[in-house]
Amino acid sequence: MKKELTREIKLAFYGAIAGAIVTSVVDLIRSKPFYTSIWFGLKWFWNNILSFPIPVWGVIIILILSRIKFSSKEQSKKPRFTDYTEDTFAGMNWKWRWEENMGVMEITGLRPLCGECGTSCSVQQGHLLPYMKCPRCDKSGNILKSIDDIERIIIDNIERGNYPKKPSQE
Ligand SMILES: [Zn+2]
Secondary structure, eight states: OHHHHHHHHHHHHHHHHHHHHHHHHHHHHHTOOHHHHHHHHHHHHIIIIITSOOOHHHHHHHHHHHHHHHHHHHHHSOOGGGGOOEEEETTEEEEEEEEEETTEEEEEEEEEBOTTTOOBOEEEEOSSSEEEEOTTTOOEEEOSSOHHHHHHHHHHHHHHTOSOSSOOOO
């Protein structure tokens, strides 16, 4: 029954459009004022679509569907902390990404940027401290904090609201 109704509405709608187009073209050919056909189309629309009786359950279904669409849009909106993807720690610039894992946002790809050329560096564990090496200019050096510590600081910054709301342009 629902399908039949939708089909009827669609048919009426397309019929109105087709009717308006056909009369417009016909009017143009006959060199009559163009607005006559628009007026005709509007009248057709009013008579066939706007006065079309929609049962109460139809209105309820439309309301429910629009609400589902609205709430799914709200859910897909990611929290703003996901814009926080770079900062300076231990005298170095760092970049990372956010990835959703089982509904939880996690930090991935946390890497220091080369102080010389800005390239994302590889991090390896040294004897005491991790060290970074630039794949482009071969600059290397110790990192004063572990990756784990950097990650904890990032999360702490978010919990305190102490982070730029958009990636810093520095
Ligand atoms: Zn470099």
